[in-house]
Amino acid sequence: MEHPATPDELAILSQMDFIVPLKQFGLISRAVLEGVYHFYKPRRIILVTSERERHIFHNLVVPYWSVGVIEFVPEETFFLPHLHLTLDQIKAEYDDARGPEQREVGWWLQQLVKLGAASQVEGISEHYVVWDGKSKTPVSNICCHRDHGKGLSMFLFDWLW
Template structure:
């Protein structure tokens, strides 16, 4: 619908079996000007090599350790050293990848004013447009993919407190969905004012990157998506354009699969691959994955998207803390449906 030039930004902890499919899928569905991947230096060489044969938009790979250094003088080690994890539920890398999303323009030259952040494990399938027209104006849109009646209420409460305290705005809410959508538009103009507010809250001239880590010490956690989107909702509500949960969230699924899960095993069988003979080099194309999904679900019942969680903690979650997108998935081993 829109001819607007825009880029994708994807923090990537590790190249995984589904990385090629996700990147190719974004290219096929959305045709961005460029896709920027921010990843540990240990992944850069292998990603550059394996991506040579991928069918993608122009791909730019940035080492995360010194991503901010040229503009700010700050390295990942310096930024993460500000954390005191005694009060946090997460490791330093989890917080740092949130800062990469909020500060992508500070490490990427000529990044588009509006850029789309996309979680590296989110595969687009029967997906949503990123633009729509409203009263003659083109809006940047994203989809609510996570229901608000499941998950860990203690963490959500802490994120809520952070937004009210640090940003001094009301957290944006929806009747069904959460504003932790695993993708979303970020605009540099709004990010600049967001960061200034962090400085204002702490009455400090320290760099906002350091103050965000300070805030993690103070509150225990923060949410980049919900915080930023709450800021936009308060300051420029006409630029917050979403598809409600029932449009795309009701068909999305989230499940553990690091290459040993039910989905990848079934995909290998579909492709006639001996699972035991292919562990490290399994990297199916988007077309191959999509063909399997169409066969598995049927053309009239495709999911909007699939999230391939790679942390084994998802296999150990108490059901009371699981999201409905996990509970209902046919690829959740507790359901014993797939395979």
């Protein structure tokens, strides 16, 4: 459902961060990141990715893509600030406890990044959006905020699958 952003929504969105966990840059990465910037104009897009991917992105993409302010949080040290765990430690714990039918560690790590963004990303906005960098390509603005008057606001997202 397309919803042109109102000036009030754009003012709110411009103060919000978008957290984008991204294992590896792929064919649609540009469309995802430029779409987020084009439709939502966030304060910043924070990519949680490996140092290797950060290097690729920083050197090959930054001058050419229209993505606004991009910041990087290395996935290798994402859990260090408050949990004092490295990515390798988490992977080892998971592998030790994982049964034969359970998923590989990657999907679970992405969920931990999404859930941990509020405590692990320095200076994160009070309200923020976690956007799937692998498969959610914005093609129009989706309503994310409703003002109910008297200073009451409700943040929401309509998901298109």
